[in-house]
Amino acid sequence: MSGIDYLVLFATVLAIPLYGLWRTRGRESLGHYLKGDKTIRWGTIGLSVLATQAGPITFLSMPGQAYESGIGFIQNYFGQPLALLVVCAVFVPIYQKLKVFTAYQYLGKRFDRKTQMLGAFLFLVQRGLAAGITIYAPAIILSAILGWQLNLTIWLAGGFVIIYTVAGGTTIVSLTQRYQMMVILAGMAVAFGVVIYRLWPSISFHHALAVAGQLDKLQAVDFSVDPHKRYTFWSGAIGGFFLALSYFGADQSQVQRYLAGDSLRSSRIGLLFNSVVKIPMQFFILLLGAMIFIFYQFEKPPVFFNRPAYERAVEHGAGPQLNDLATKADQLFEQKRDALRAYAADPSPEKMEPIKELDGRAQALRTETKQVLNQNGADPRSKESDYVFITFILQELPRGVVGLLVAVILCATMSATAAALNALGSTSVVDLYRPLRSSMGDHHYVVAAKLFTAAWGLVAIGVASFANLVENLIEAGNILGSVFYGSILGLFLVAFFVKRVRGSAVFFAALIAQATVFVLFFTTGIGYLWYNAIGCGAVIILAPILQRLLFRAEPREVA
Amino acid sequence: MSERLEKELRDEEPRWSRIYGFVLGFFALEILLLYLFTVRFS
Numbered sequence: 001m002s003g004i005d006y007l008v009l010f011a012t013v014l015a016i017p018l019y020g021l022w023r024t025r026g027r028e029s030l031g032h033y034l035k036g037d038k039t040i041r042w043g044t045i046g047l048s049v050l051a052t053q054a055g056p057i058t059f060l061s062m063p064g065q066a067y068e069s070g071i072g073f074i075q076n077y078f079g080q081p082l083a084l085l086v087v088c089a090v091f092v093p094i095y096q097k098l099k100v101f102t103a104y105q106y107l108g109k110r111f112d113r114k115t116q117m118l119g120a121f122l123f124l125v126q127r128g129l130a131a132g133i134t135i136y137a138p139a140i141i142l143s144a145i146l147g148w149q150l151n152l153t154i155w156l157a158g159g160f161v162i163i164y165t166v167a168g169g170t171t172i173v174s175l176t177q178r179y180q181m182m183v184i185l186a187g188m189a190v191a192f193g194v195v196i197y198r199l200w201p202s203i204s205f206h207h208a209l210a211v212a213g214q215l216d217k218l219q220a221v222d223f224s225v226d227p228h229k230r231y232t233f234w235s236g237a238i239g240g241f242f243l244a245l246s247y248f249g250a251d252q253s254q255v256q257r258y259l260a261g262d263s264l265r266s267s268r269i270g271l272l273f274n275s276v277v278k279i280p281m282q283f284f285i286l287l288l289g290a291m292i293f294i295f296y297q298f299e300k301p302p303v304f305f306n307r308p309a310y311e312r313a314v315e316h317g318a319g320p321q322l323n324d325l326a327t328k329a330d331q332l333f334e335q336k337r338d339a340l341r342a343y344a345a346d347p348s349p350e351k352m353e354p355i356k357e358l359d360g361r362a363q364a365l366r367t368e369t370k371q372v373l374n375q376n377g378a379d380p381r382s383k384e385s386d387y388v389f390i391t392f393i394l395q396e397l398p399r400g401v402v403g404l405l406v407a408v409i410l411c412a413t414m415s416a417t418a419a420a421l422n423a424l425g426s427t428s429v430v431d432l433y434r435p436l437r438s439s440m441g442d443h444h445y446v447v448a449a450k451l452f453t454a455a456w457g458l459v460a461i462g463v464a465s466f467a468n469l470v471e472n473l474i475e476a477g478n479i480l481g482s483v484f485y486g487s488i489l490g491l492f493l494v495a496f497f498v499k500r501v502r503g504s505a506v507f508f509a510a511l512i513a514q515a516t517v518f519v520l521f522f523t524t525g526i527g528y529l530w531y532n533a534i535g536c537g538a539v540i541i542l543a544p545i546l547q548r549l550l551f552r553a554e555p556r557e558v559a
Numbered sequence: 560m561s562e563r564l565e566k567e568l569r570d571e572e573p574r575w576s577r578i579y580g581f582v583l584g585f586f587a588l589e590i591l592l593l594y595l596f597t598v599r600f601s
Binding site for chain 2: 268280
């Protein structure tokens with residue numbers, strides 16, 4: 001990165017939180033610290049919800065995912081618009097009516113204190129770990145590619161977030177997320193523009209789409225019913241619906257975003273904004289990855305994008321073997337480029353056949369290279385796809401834009417982490433600490449919320465510092481969420497719709513459901529999105545049964 | 560806040576139902592376009 005890139009990077013990353021600190025100075029009530037104020041409108045809520053969900057992995061790993069496997073990942077979002085409608089119609093009015101600070105407070109009001117604490121505890125475990133992954137994922141890639149020290153990168157991404165989140169609470173999180181999201185969207189649009197512009201002399205956009213489609217990169221919808229396939233219309237629409245319903249309805253990091261508004265209307269429009277823009281946004285991010293794939297059909301790509309793994313294998317003595325594979329890859333690349341140029345000059349189906357055949361051989365060669373790397377020190381769980389987009393940014397984008405795109409990744413890290421820390425601090429105070437020390441003044445709880453937020457920040461940095469690579473980075477957060485979200489969602493759905501069930505029945509039903517999901521997770525290989533439906537379904541079925549068989553005489557207790 | 564909220568919920572529900580219908584229609588259109596995109600380019 002050049003000097004101008006560092007200037008753009010640090011100016012962007014620092015300016016937004018500093019502005020937020022200036023805007024939110026001197027506001028100290030608990031209500032303000034946890035729920036924000038009336039200056040937060042639907043636009044800020046919409047962008048804040050979008051930024052909280054997206055995170056750095058979306059922008060760093062997703063183009064690489066499309067580069068490698070196509071844009072089928074888009075189907076994971078098919079359940080989201082429907083889930084957001086349910087949240088708008090059912091969850092938001094209840095939260096607003098009861099004036100709760102956290103979603104789990106509602107469980108306390110509807111059931112009892114132990115159920116409130118169970119919901120809060122499951123959230124704290126899941127979100128505390130996920131916050132660590134959110135910091136770790138971009139840090140490991142940026143440090144490897146840019147040569148930055150890993151722990152320094154983790155502290156750079158996490159340390160500043162702790163300071164401004166502790167200082168400004170919910171208002172600063174929403175405010176900074178608005179501007180961070182604007183930077184992110186602008187950066188991704190510039191990257192998309194550059195790749196199309198760079199492709200133009202070689203192939204038109206339309207023909208680039210045709211080639212990408214023929215090479216299996218553009219299958220957006222797959223109606224297969226195979227439960228072992230990770231991305232299908234059905235797993236996305238059904239499993240994705242439960243994941244999104246749980247995430248938006250019962251994950252405090254999101255609930256806090258849309259309760260920050262001045263009215264029910266602001267919360268609802270902010271959420272509906274997300275239900276409309278999410279799928280198109282993800283589509284363009286994935287399409288960017290597919291276009292980068294086409295770009296690297298005309299410009300020679302690195303033999304292996306995960307450069308650190310490649311260098312480690314060379315140090316292990318695999319250099320001659322890798323050089324041999326690289327020579328074969330170069331020859332294949334040139335043959336394929338010639339075939340593509342012939343197709344671009346005269347697009348006809350018969351000219352596509354040799355391209356497909358050469359692409360198959362190139363893929364086989366990449367698999368062979370990967371096996372050599374795995375035998376020579378590369379972590380088999382580290383994904384080549386995570387390094388594709390950052391390599392493209394550093395090698396192909398003009399000076400200044402590189403700094404902007406690295407800022408995009410750091411902004412996404414900061415915005416998602418800030419929302420998580422804000423929610424972890426709030427839940428710790430409202431659902432665990434305040435019930436134990438209930439007679440203190442407002443100022444005491446604000447200080448406690450700040451201390452808990454800072455403590456969770458240090459936990460997240462600790463998790464990030466000791467984390468190992470967990471499969472593909474893009475998946476790690478979703479898998480972790482899916483393991484816990486089902487039972488949390490089950491608690492809320494029983495609370496809303498099964499009136500006769502009381503605290504103890506739903507509490508034990510949730511414990512059994514969570515244990516079942518753990519067993520399935522460790523013993524079967526079913527697609528992770530299904531855990532949401534299984535956990536949630538188990539609570540909904542078990543709670544009335546337990547109520548009828550074991551807790552029939554239990555009186556209603558209000559926390 | 561609570562009275563205002565009750566009134567908002569009571570008076571504006573028909574309008575929100577129409578908005579939800581619009582969002583649902585937009586979602587169906589998105590899926591249809593993605594399906595047509597898949598058919599066209601795969």
